[in-house]
Amino acid sequence: MEWTEREILIVDMWNAGKTCSEIGRAVKKATIFVENKLAFMRRRGVFVEVRVKPRPPSSRNKKPAADKAHEIKKRKCLRCAKLFLSEWKGNRLCVNCKGSKDFSSVLSVY
Secondary structure: OOOOHHHHHHHHHHHOOOOHHHHHHHHOOOHHHHHHHHHHHHHOOOOOOOOOOOOOOOHHHOOOOOOOOOOOEEEEOOOOOOEEEEOOOOOOOOHHHHOOHHHHHHHHHO
């Protein structure tokens, strides 16, 4: 199969590091035309370097930042009502109540 001058130019520009939009402007064709032509040539066995654009880190994949840091605070135990140092806002039972037999038996049910 013979290649047209346009196809040869597309491959040469691509292998020289040009982008599809730059090549499209040079050959007066749309970017999608150049992308499709390169894919067609690869399938036909023409050596066309495959380049993958590095993706910028996505903000969608990041865990949202906490509104405020965990603060150690004195809280009243919900079981015995004694004050204790709680390391985060979800910690509402003191160490003694968490270690009690009643608390352990409730956990073993679940």
